[in-house]
Amino acid sequence: MKKLILLVCFLLVSSLSYSQLLSENFDYTSGTLLTDNGWVNFSGTGTFLVVTSPGLTYTDYAGSGIGLATTVVNGSGSREDAYIAFNAPVTSGNVYTSMMVNVTAGSLTDEYFMGYLPSTSTTTYTGRLYCKDDGAGNISFGISKTTAGSGGIFYGPASYTTGVTYVLVLEYVFNTGTGTDDEINLYVFDGAIPSTPPTPYVGPVTGTGPDLADIERFPLRQAGGTLNIIVDGVYTETSWNNAVLPVELSSFTSVINNRDVTLNWTTASELNNSGFDIERSSAISSWTKIGNVTGNGTVSTSVNYSFTDRGLATGNYSYRLKQIDFNGNFEYFNLSNEVNIGIPSKYELSQNYPNPFNPTTNINFDIPTDGNVSIKLFDVSGKEVAILMNEVKTAGYYTVNFNASSFSSGIYFYSISANNFAATKKMMLLK
Numbered sequence: 001m002k003k004l005i006l007l008v009c010f011l012l013v014s015s016l017s018y019s020q021l022l023s024e025n026f027d028y029t030s031g032t033l034l035t036d037n038g039w040v041n042f043s044g045t046g047t048f049l050v051v052t053s054p055g056l057t058y059t060d061y062a063g064s065g066i067g068l069a070t071t072v073v074n075g076s077g078s079r080e081d082a083y084i085a086f087n088a089p090v091t092s093g094n095v096y097t098s099m100m101v102n103v104t105a106g107s108l109t110d111e112y113f114m115g116y117l118p119s120t121s122t123t124t125y126t127g128r129l130y131c132k133d134d135g136a137g138n139i140s141f142g143i144s145k146t147t148a149g150s151g152g153i154f155y156g157p158a159s160y161t162t163g164v165t166y167v168l169v170l171e172y173v174f175n176t177g178t179g180t181d182d183e184i185n186l187y188v189f190d191g192a193i194p195s196t197p198p199t200p201y202v203g204p205v206t207g208t209g210p211d212l213a214d215i216e217r218f219p220l221r222q223a224g225g226t227l228n229i230i231v232d233g234v235y236t237e238t239s240w241n242n243a244v245l246p247v248e249l250s251s252f253t254s255v256i257n258n259r260d261v262t263l264n265w266t267t268a269s270e271l272n273n274s275g276f277d278i279e280r281s282s283a284i285s286s287w288t289k290i291g292n293v294t295g296n297g298t299v300s301t302s303v304n305y306s307f308t309d310r311g312l313a314t315g316n317y318s319y320r321l322k323q324i325d326f327n328g329n330f331e332y333f334n335l336s337n338e339v340n341i342g343i344p345s346k347y348e349l350s351q352n353y354p355n356p357f358n359p360t361t362n363i364n365f366d367i368p369t370d371g372n373v374s375i376k377l378f379d380v381s382g383k384e385v386a387i388l389m390n391e392v393k394t395a396g397y398y399t400v401n402f403n404a405s406s407f408s409s410g411i412y413f414y415s416i417s418a419n420n421f422a423a424t425k426k427m428m429l430l431k
């Protein structure tokens with residue numbers, strides 16, 4: 001057969017290319033079955049593979065921090081194996097697939113948790129990937145071409161540990177010729193991934209099993225042992241892809257000014273950069289897009305960017321950038337620190353925004369101590385027309401949203417009373 005390298009890695013680049021056969025970031029609802037999300041169950045009926053939270057992270061890996069993960073759980077009873085198909089079977093050339101893995105429980109016996117399947121079979125596991133515990137808490141990974149009895153299992157050094165995320169790269173080589181000359185290699189990374197394949201952690205291994213005519217499916221296998229592994233960010237390509245990241249970020253920082261947060265970031269270079277979506281999350285809300293900043297296309301010089309998130313309530317917030325290229329491909333950059341909006345030092349009632357407005361506007365106010373807060377609305381004659389708030393609030397920054405859809409156009413006044421503080425401001429409703 002002609003040379004085919006299967007199951008290795010998408011590595012540092014996040015942009016999809018013509019060579020990509022599979023991209024799986026488990027960006028689904030936690031707890032749902034993989035078979036509800038494009039996977040196919042082909043063995044077992046007891047414990048099914050599901051989407052698990054959280055996802056894995058790995059510095060500069062394309063799939064880091066995207067979506068969630070799945071956990072290969074071994075144990076007693078019947079268990080499901082499932083596969084996801086490539087976008088086309090491969091019969092020639094090179095194919096690389098990578099994945100992040102985190103071993104949560106090891107095994108003292110030989111257990112494989114994935115392999116390759118051709119388009120015509122769900123039983124011909126080829127290029128099996130194993131994990132084993134040496135009994136002292138050290139983990140090693142191994143490969144076999146087919147079954148353990150057909151050529152044996154080959155392990156690398158037991159130099160890895162449970163609870164740590166690694167990138168595994170499994171290489172399957174269909175060599176020219178007939179018989180059993182195809183080979184596999186395994187690469188394991190715990191740091192930067194090189195631009196060309198290094199010396200394999202294990203391999204090459206040929207074994208005595210028959211070569212495959214094609215490979216089309218990526219399977220995950222659950223067995224009856226003790227091995228448990230979190231798997232995330234699975235990519236398959238027809239070339240070892242370690243190009244420079246489309247955007248190289250040299251810094252990403254935050255500055256707090258009362259209840260406003262300014263994000264500053266600098267790119268060292270950009271390739272085909274359409275722009276950045278700014279996303280925020282907190283204890284009471286998941287990741288939400290709050291803005292966008294246009295990119296600079298392709299540049300080789302440093303570019304500075306800034307975005308201000310205004311009027312935040314007291315609390316803790318996380319931020320990330322979603323960098324998007326002109327083809328719609330994207331990658332995430334996470335702010336390393338959590339942002340804390342604390343307690344104001346003085347009472348304040350801010351001008352509503354927008355103003356004039358129709359039909360909704362926001363009113364910000366600050367209270368440095370706990371107490372009852374009353375906010376009332378008056379028309380130009382001084383008549384009270386609405387109570388926007390009348391309740392006890394703890395010290396902090398707050399926002400009240402006022403919907404004036406049932407009010408007539410005109411000038412209105414809003415007043416706050418909190419402890420010994422009182423203030424009034426004017427707003428204009430234009431319909």
